[in-house]
Amino acid sequence: MIYQDDRTTEQKNTHSVIVAMTDTFMSGWGKAENGTSYAGWACKPEDADKVERWVRSRSDASRVRVVGSNWRPRGKGHTHIYVVTDTHPAKR
Numbered sequence: 834m835i836y837q838d839d840r841t842t843e844q845k846n847t848h849s850v851i852v853a854m855t856d857t858f859m860s861g862w863g864k865a866e867n868g869t870s871y872a873g874w875a876c877k878p879e880d881a882d883k884v885e886r887w888v889r890s891r892s893d894a895s896r897v898r899v900v901g902s903n904w905r906p907r908g909k910g911h912t913h914i915y916v917v918t919d920t921h922p923a924k925r
Contacts, residue, residue, distance in 0.1 A: 848875035854894040868910030876917035887923035
């Protein structure tokens, strides 16, 4: 599993909730060739509901779930953790 986490050391403490999804569009090719593509948005606990609604609205999202800060899927594929900042669309 390729794992890419965009959070800084400090953000790993402040952005302790991850809203994760299985990416139906990216699974099976690119960095997730022959595997599953996962995307997660790390956010502050108080933003989790807004971020979850935003992720669920995506057409490529499957198996949306709220997980902890240390979430790491197993198996073949690619995982990318993005950081929800104040300018993120989920917070508008």
